[in-house]
Amino acid sequence: RRTRVCRYSCLRTTAARDTSGNIQVAEGGATGLRIFSGQGAAETRAGQRIALGSNEGVRVDATGAAGPKLALPTVPQLTAPSNGTDIAYPDLTRGITLLLWGAVPEASAYRVMVDFSPSFARPLFDRQTARSTQMELRSLEAGSYYWKVAAVGTDGTEGSFSDLWRFTLVRSTQSAALPPPLV
Numbered sequence: 001r002r003t004r005v006c007r008y009s010c011l012r013t014t015a016a017r018d019t020s021g022n023i024q025v026a027e028g029g030a031t032g033l034r035i036f037s038g039q040g041a042a043e044t045r046a047g048q049r050i051a052l053g054s055n056e057g058v059r060v061d062a063t064g065a066a067g068p069k070l071a072l073p074t075v076p077q078l079t080a081p082s083n084g085t086d087i088a089y090p091d092l093t094r095g096i097t098l099l100l101w102g103a104v105p106e107a108s109a110y111r112v113m114v115d116f117s118p119s120f121a122r123p124l125f126d127r128q129t130a131r132s133t134q135m136e137l138r139s140l141e142a143g144s145y146y147w148k149v150a151a152v153g154t155d156g157t158e159g160s161f162s163d164l165w166r167f168t169l170v171r172s173t174q175s176a177a178l179p180p181p182l183v
Helices: none
Strands: 001-004 011-015 021-027 031-037 042-043 050-051 056-060 076-079 085-089 098-101 107-115 126-130 135-137 143-153 158-162 165-171
Touching: 011 021, 011 031, 031 042, 031 158, 042 098, 050 056, 076 143, 085 126, 098 107, 098 143, 126 135
Parallel strands: 085 165
Antiparallel strands: 001 011, 011 042, 021 031, 031 056, 042 050, 076 098, 098 135, 107 126, 107 143, 143 158, 143 165
């Protein structure tokens, strides 16, 4: 077991082995705890104890009062372009790459991130869509891109990101008169 105490947080957490999640601390001290998989426990500055399981979260205000447990949206399943796919366009400046993922019933929006790097340290795109399960990327340069999607619930709570997938854009050697191949 690992215990973490956030210096500016009003929350102390303990996570079981192989647990993934995150803690978000606002400037004023309000804290959000989300457990994506595994189990964890939280104790507020006010002494409340909360046990959390997979896809659960809690918000704690700056005084240390915890709100009710939150059910996090499930993870969207990516569908296209397939992981590892090479996409060829005769003219990359006119290319439109469509990202598609499966709908999550409890989602009111989706957060989509695209980057050159699997670390997503400096995303090219970090956008929220309104209910749509697709996003068009236009006029990208040749190269490899990584992408992932998280569902956002009606209360604004964001679930875990999907696994990241990679696609590569290349300039086609085909004649510009031919359409790009369908993937």
